[in-house]
Amino acid sequence: MLRLAVASLAGTAIEFYDFFVYGTAAALVLGPLFFPTFSPVAGTLAAFGTFGVGFVARPLGSVLFGHLGDRRGRRPVLVVSLLLTGAATVAVGCVPTYESIGVAAPLLLLALRFLQGLGLGGEWGGAVLLTAEHAPAERRALWSSFPQVGPAVGFVLANGVVLMLSATLSEEQFAAWGWRVPFWAAGGLAVVGLWLRSSLAESPRFLEIDDHARVPLAEVARSHWRLVLLTAGALAVGYAVFYAVTTWSLAYATERLGVSRTVMLACIMAAVVVQGALTPPAAALGDRYGRRPLCLAGCAAAAVWMFPMVALLSTGAPLLMFLGFLGALVAFITMFAVIAAYLPELYEPRVRCTGAAVGYNLGGVLGGALTPIVATALAERGGRVPWGVGAYLTAIALLSLGCFALLPETRPVPAVAAEPATG
Structure with missing residues (x-):
């Protein structure tokens, strides 16, 4: 079980590295390089637009790979x-800029970002289900949390590479070729991931299924549509909070507040490291007290913390920004630590790979794709403190709180042995 969990963690870390390194590049350099005819704010919005395309592709990837997972197995x-x-991801690092090939440059960027999202849309469902369906019921949330640590590891790895390059290269060198290096590194990481996954066993729960769904998506749409919509709405706040911290705030602080790129990356990475470390303990609480209570608590905490977070960010002081980010990510991981167990338990095994992945990735469209764009537009119209961004994030948190309130609890209840007969 430990070997499987570590392999799943490593795989999700590598795939999310690929996804996150694009977000960092979009916040820092893609606007001027690929949309040079736009104003600085419009260029950032356009770069975030290509970033959002990856989220739009993720539900399509979950349909495509969910069909494969429900019909042929989780491992493929x-x-x-x-x-x-x-x-x-490697191909993104090879795309010429607008100066070299004109409008074809952003179009290639869009196409490759779409393929990134397509692949990641299938990754989460396969990795989580393979771990969750191997895990003992009483520790399912704990073991399933290992793939959920992967995004934190991938983010720190992606931003660590960017931070190292940012600290050692001049602005001109970084803009000319330095930003491409993290994308090229994805090739080596992919080889490592394939090696780790080559010997994983298929899910025993999948092997027990006798009657596989012929068209899993059709069955999900017919019998589980309400559940898909509720899970998408419930998870939207997690995506919104995470990408407000890791993507929008990076662009906002460097462009509007004049904070150095190195300082911002360090503040965000430190908060994400703590988030990753807290994931297994939070998941263990989900095994003890239930999945739904932790999700409700995380949503409530996010709703309360969004205004303080933007206020702390607006100071431009590293320690205060770190504290703002940390509070937001603690609220985020209180929910998402148990999601890897919660979502699969909500769906029946024969359509689980499709249903859980589609709900998860639709939440990404609602929360992740739109947040950097909406937050950038709101911050541009606001004053020194972007209160509009706080209001937007709080509204999403309240929406997700309502959706979680309508979902059932799924934590397996231990069987109680019958008392021996007396008399």
């Missing part, structure tokens, strides 16, 4: 999705 999904995401 992990291999194909990793290959697709890795190849697309």
Whole structure:
């Protein structure tokens, strides 16, 4: 179980590295390089638009790979999705800029970002289900949290590479070729991920299924549509909070507040490291007290913390910004630590790979794709403190709180042995 969990963690870390490194590049350099005819704010919005395309592609990837996972097994999904995401990421690092090939440059960027999202849309469902369906019921949330640590590791790895390059290269060198290096590194990471996943066993729960769904998406749409919509709405706040911290705030602080890129990356990475470390303990609480209570608590904490977070960010002081980010990410991981167990338990095994992945990735469209764009537009119209961004994030948190309130609890209840007969 430990070997499987570590392999799943490593795989999701590599795939999310690919996805996150694009977000960092979009916040820092893609606007001027690929949209030079736009104003600085419009260029950032356009770069975030290409960033959002990856989220739009993720539900499509969950349909495509969910069908494969429900029909052929969870394991093949992990291999194909990793290959697709890795190849697309390396290719992003090779795209010429607008100065070289004109409008074809942003179009290529869009296409490759779409392929990245397509691969990642299948990755999460396969990795989580393979771990959750191997895990003992009484520790399912704990073991399933290992793939959920992967995004934090991938983010720190992606931003660590960018931070190292940012600290050692001049602005001109970084803009000319330095930003491409993290994308090229994805090729080596993909090879490592394939090696780790080559010997994983298929999910025992999948092997027990006798009657596989012929068209899993059709069955999900017919019998589980309400559940898909509720899970998408419930998860939207997690995506919104995470990408407000890791993507929008990076662009906002460097462009509007004049904070150095190195300082911002260090503040965000430190908060994400704590988030990753807290994931297994939070998941263990989900095994003890239930999945739904932790999700409700995380949503409530996010709703309360969004205004303080933007106020702390607006100071431009590293310690205060770190504290703002940390509070937001603690609220985020209180929910998302148990999601890897919660979502699969909500769906029946024969359509689980499709249902859980589609709900998860639709939440990404609602929360992740729109947040950097909406937050950038709101901050541009606001004053020194972007209160509009706080209001937007709080509204999403309240929406998700309502959706979680309508979902059932799924924590397995231990069987109680019958008392021996007396008399």
